[in-house]
Amino acid sequence: MNELQTVINEVRRQRQAISEALASGRAGDFADYKRMCGVYDGLGRAEIYATELMHNIETSDD
Numbered sequence: 489m490n491e492l493q494t495v496i497n498e499v500r501r502q503r504q505a506i507s508e509a510l511a512s513g514r515a516g517d518f519a520d521y522k523r524m525c526g527v528y529d530g531l532g533r534a535e536i537y538a539t540e541l542m543h544n545i546e547t548s549d550d
Contacts, residue, residue, distance in 0.1 A: 492542040499535045503528055 506528045515521035 490542070492538055492545070496535055496538050496542070499531050499538065503531045503535070506531070 506524055509515070510521070510524055510528075515524055
């Protein structure tokens with residue numbers, strides 16, 4: 489497992505934890521809910537970028 493895969497796995501773990509927290513109503517107030525949703529979205533974007541980067545490295549001819 490390479491370093492990028494380790495990052496991707498951690499991002500997925502954190503997104504899952506946030507998803508479970510939101511589903512169980514652990515957001516204290518609306519501001520906390522918005523923050524958690526923003527973090528969840530940002531982690532999703534990070535996962536996409538890291539996955540694309542890993543794919544590009546693996547398929548590179550260099």
